[in-house]
Amino acid sequence: MAKGSSVQALYELCRRTFTSSSAASASPQAIRKISALMDTITPEEVGLGDGLDDDRGLGFFGSSPFNNPNRTARWAQPITYLHIYECDSFTIGIFCLPTSSVIPLHDHPGMTVLSKILYGSMHVKAYDWTEPSFIARSGNSKNNPVRLGKLQKDTVLTAPCPTTVLYPKTGGNLHCFTAVTSCAVLDVLAPPYSEVAGRNCTYYHDYPYSSFSTGEEPVQPDKGEDHAWLEAIEAPDLYMRSGAYTGPAVQDRAL
Template sequence: MPYFKKIEKKGTPQITYLHVYECDKFSIGIFCLPPSGVIPLHNHPGMTVFSKLLFGSMHIKSYDWVTDAPQNTQENLKDSQMLAVQPPGTRLAKVNTDSVFTAPCNTSILYPAAGGNMHCFTAITSCAVLDVLGPPYSDNEGRHCMYYRDVRCASFSVPLPLSPPANERENYAWLEEREKPENFVVVGALYRGPQVIEE
C-alpha cells in the first residue's frame, strides 16, 4: 500500500490517518507509519486510549506525570545530585514504557493520569496502529493535544518521590511543552474497511 512507502527526503516521512468513526463518546482511527515514521511525544488529557499494533514493529516511549508528594524531604535535600536547576517551563515525568513492540502483541491502554499518558511512536518497520480514544480530542471541552520535548536529567532540583536510588533517576525526565513539530505531517486517506453502524 502507498501509505507505507518511505520517500527519501530530509526529516521524518509523513503519516497517513484512516478515519474509521467518531461520536461524542469516542473515536476510532488507524495510523499508518512507513519505516522511520514518528508520531511525536504528545498527551491525551482526560482521555482513555486503546492502541493496538496491527502489524509491524515500533518503538514506544511513554511517560506519566510525577504527582506523588516527595518523601523524606530533608534527607533528600542532602543529596547534592538532586540540587540541579530545573529547566524552565518543564514538568517532571517518569518513564512508563521504553521498548520495541512487534505484532502480535497486547493492546496498550492509557488512562487520563496513568499507563503512559504522554507517548511517542517510532516505526521500526512499516506498521499500523488502531487507536480508540474516549472521549476524543476536543478543544472546546479542554482536550487539546499538546506536544512535548523530553529533557533527560540524571539529577533533579526537587526531591523525587520515595527518593529513588541513583540508578533509577535515568527513568525520569523534564517534559517541556512545544508547538506541533513542523516535520510531523499527517494526511487523511479514505478508510475502505467494514463500516461502524449506529443503532
C-alpha cells in the same frame, strides 16, 4: 456493511462502554472486553490486507531517532490517518506509519486510549506524571518550566501483540511512536480531543533527569534511567494526511 463485522462489534462495545459524561472512567472489566476484541482484529478486517505502500524515502536511523523522538524527518513519507468513527464520547481510527516516521511525544488529557498494532514494528516511549508533581526551571528564562515524568515504557512492539491501554494518570499517558518498519495502529480514544472541553493535545520534549533540579528534591542518580523532565513545546509540523478507509463501515444506530 457485513453484519457481525469486527469493526461494527468494536463500535457497539465502545458505545455501550463510553458516554459523554464518563468516557474516561469506564470500568476495568469493560476496558478488558474492548481490549480483548481489538486483540482479534486483523489487518484484512479493516481493509489493510496488503498494508499501505511503504515508499520510505531516505529515512534517518543513522541519527538515532530513539534518542530524539521529537525529531520528524521531513523527507519521510506522510503518516496516513484512516477515519472510522467519531462522536463526542469516543473515536475509532487507524494510523498508518511508513518506516522511520514519528508521532512525537504528546499527552492525552483526561482520556483513555486503546492501541492495537495491526502489522509491523513500532518503538514506543511513554511516561506518566509523577505524583506529587515536581516542577523545575532552567537558567534560561525563555524556556518553559519542566515537569517530572516517570518512564513507563521504552520498547519495540511487533505485531501480533496485545492491545495496550493508557489511562488519564497511568499506563503511559504521554507517549511517542517511531515506526521501525511500516506499521499500522488501530486507536480508540475516549473521549476524543476537544478544545471546547479543554482536552488539547500538548507536545513535549524530554530531558535527562540530571539536567534539572527542583531546588526541593536533590538529584538522585537512581532516578536517572526511569525519570525525565518534560517540557511543553509548540505543536510540531507533522507530515500527516487523511486516507480512504476501505474496511467495513460502521452502522451508527441506537443500541
